Amino acid sequence: MHIALYRKYRPAAFADVVGQEHITHTLQSEVASGNPAHAYLFTGSRGTGKTTCAKILAKALNCRNPQNGDPCGECEVCRGIDDGSVLDVLEIDAASNNGVDNIRDLRDEANFTPAVGKYRVYIIDEAHMLSTGAFNALLKIMEEPPAHVVFILATTEVHKIPATILSRCQRFDFYRIPRDAIASRLEYIAGREGFTVTREAAELIAGLSDGALRDAISLLDLCSSYSREITRDTVLEASGTVGTGHLYDLADAAADGDTAWALAIAGELSRRSMDESRLCEQLIGHYRDLMLTRAVQDPTPLLDTPSLDLQRLRAQSDRYSMERILYSIEVLQEALGRMSRSAERRTELEVTLIKLCDPRLSTRTDALLSRIEKLESALRAGTTLPQAPAAARPAVQEEPELPEIPDFPDAMPVPEQPAPKEKPAARAEAPAPEEQKVLNWREVLDHLEKKNPALAGALVGSSAYRRGGYVLIDCRDDFFLKLMRENDYARECIKQAFLEVNGTRCSIGPYRRPVQEKKEEDPLATFIETLDLPQERVQID
Structure with a gap:
């Protein structure tokens, strides 16, 4: 019968453990000195040797002929622990024995002296799966353990272990193996x-x-x-892993904005039964290499694979800005999270590749920064960028395109009216008669909030007026007035929301209602007006 290689070549001594010398040397010294701790906690990621070291430690503590802290592997105790016939060493799976009754049984058994060895060793694997009651029961015996009992807890999620348990254990952190x-x-x-x-x-x-x-x-x-x-x-x-060449091709397609090429590569890989999640993980790793190549002068010690062609990696990283790389990593990470819940993982992958190829589809800050950086580079080079093809839209009521307002006054000019001589002309407090208030402005803001919550939040409490082909927004302060004058993207978002709600195109501009200066009242005149004085003139002799 075939024995799996990972079982066949499982280390039998501390010297055989790979990449955990900081732990094995300490454990060997404790065993050799004859002063082991009563409780150990082994923590680290999967497959790094936690349970293996726990079993080696259990054998070394009970071995009749230990050699420099290592078990001999030949005595009847070592052989009995290997085949499970020695009852002094008990391995417990906490995932399936996590109840308080299981730990109470363990606590009762721990009081008995060992049968053949020196110590009764309890290896509790996946210890973080124990219930609260089980931890409390375990704490009771760990506070005052018998001299012949040693606990070894192994876990991948040490943050779930109660502090009262941690404080009573010697903790060893297992590193990822180089x-x-x-x-x-x-x-x-x-x-x-x-x-x-x-x-x-x-x-x-x-x-x-x-x-x-x-x-x-x-x-x-x-x-x-x-x-x-x-x-x-x-x-x-x-x-089922994607080769490095395909990763470079996908990154080149994204840099060129060639969506067709990227989707063609994905289609070819899909026909080979590629795992979409694995591809996303590999692309994240590839963009990480690009990020490190741009961030540091010598990225070799930090790269995923030491045999990478650094020259090719540098050449591709020069095609990306740091903002574009960070945007790509975040898009891939979000897609990887959705794939675990999606029934259409290939569609999810294709949507992700389209976003990578065209950051203009995203309103994220990092995507906007990438677009700005690309525009600045094009302007410095004296070139123009191709315009994105206009998306098909439903037929709407068209109005003639109006030029954008070059500069907006603080208030709309009001036509001068001939003022009567007995009264000075009053300053306009409301829009001119031809201006109409946009009654469904709240609906426009609700629609805008779905696409740009921050901008919609800034417009809460504002009002808008329609004048010809313009929609004028009442600006409440200087900050918002400056935003509406200088931020083309904000005006475009509002224009699009107004179009989708009302079906008509317009140009967006700021408007500030003039504030009428309050005339200071004369206290004496106010007091006189309150007096009940006769209306007829009185002759005083």
């Missing part, structure tokens, strides 16, 4: 198993495993079923 170390281990296993793996293929497997040696060995086992000579192409075919 790619070079994983690649070397894969070459060693391939040599022992009688097949070959190229260094490029080993590095690719190491990169796909994300620092988890167990995942890397499992993928190597899968690739060995395809071919006894494992190359980069073998790994790509076995794992």
Whole structure:
């Protein structure tokens, strides 16, 4: 019967553990000194050796012939722990034994002395899955543990462990295993198993495993079923991964704005049963490499794969602004989150590629900054950018296009009226008679809020007036007046919202209602008016 390679080559001693020397040396010293802690907490990402180190520690503590802190692996205790016949070492899956009753049973058993070894060792895997009651029951025995009991808790989510438990454990953080170390281990296993793996293929497997040696060995086992000579192409075919060339092609298509090319590549990959989520993850990694290449002078130590063609990466990063790279990463991350809930993952991928190729479809700040940077570059080069094709719209009531207002006064000019001699001309307090108030302005703002909430929020409480082909917005302060004068994008958003609600085109401009100066009242005159004085003239002798 075939034994999975990750089980066959599971480390049996601390010296065999890869990439966790900061932990194995400490554990060896504690075992050799004969003073182990009563509780350990192993935390880190999956496949980094937490449970493996826990089992090695359990064997080392009970081994009858330990060698420099390592178990001998030959005594009956070591062999019994390996085959599960020694009851002094108990491994508990907290995901399925997370109740308070399970921990109470464990607490009762812990009081018994070991049967064959020195210690009763309890390995609690996925410890963060324990319930609150179970943690409280475990805390009771961890506060005053018997001298012959050792607890080893392993978890990938240490933030879910109560602080009262953490404070009673020796904590060890397992790092992601370096790619070079994983690649070397894969070459060693391939040599022992009688097949070959190229260094490029080993590095690719190491990169796909994300620092988890167990995942890397499992993928190597899968690739060995395809071919006894494992190359980069073998790994790509076995794992359903997109090659580096396709990632460069997709990034080039996005930089060129060539949506057809990007969708054609996606269609070809889809016919090969490509995993859309994996493609998004790889594109995020590729744009990360582009970001680091632009951000630092020597990005080699930071890049995902050490064998990357740095010259090609620099050439492609020069085609992107930093704003465009950050926009692309955020779009891909959002798409990756939606794919886990979407039934149409290919459609989600195609929508994402269209957004990458044309940032004008987005109103995000980073997309707008990217467009501004592109315009500035074009202006400096003395070139013009092609206009986007106009989208098909339903037929609306057309009005002749009016030129934009070059500059707007603080208030609309009011036609001069001949003033009677006995009264000075009063300053206009309202729009001219030919101006009409836009009665459905609230509806326009509600429609605008769906596309630009910030701008709609700034317009709350405002009013608008229609005068010919213009819609004049009452500006309440200098900031908003300046915004409406200088921000073409804001006026365009309002114009589009007005068009979609009312079906007519217009030009947008600011309007400020003049404030009438309040005449200072004479207190004496006010007092006299309140007196009940006779209306007839009185003769005083």
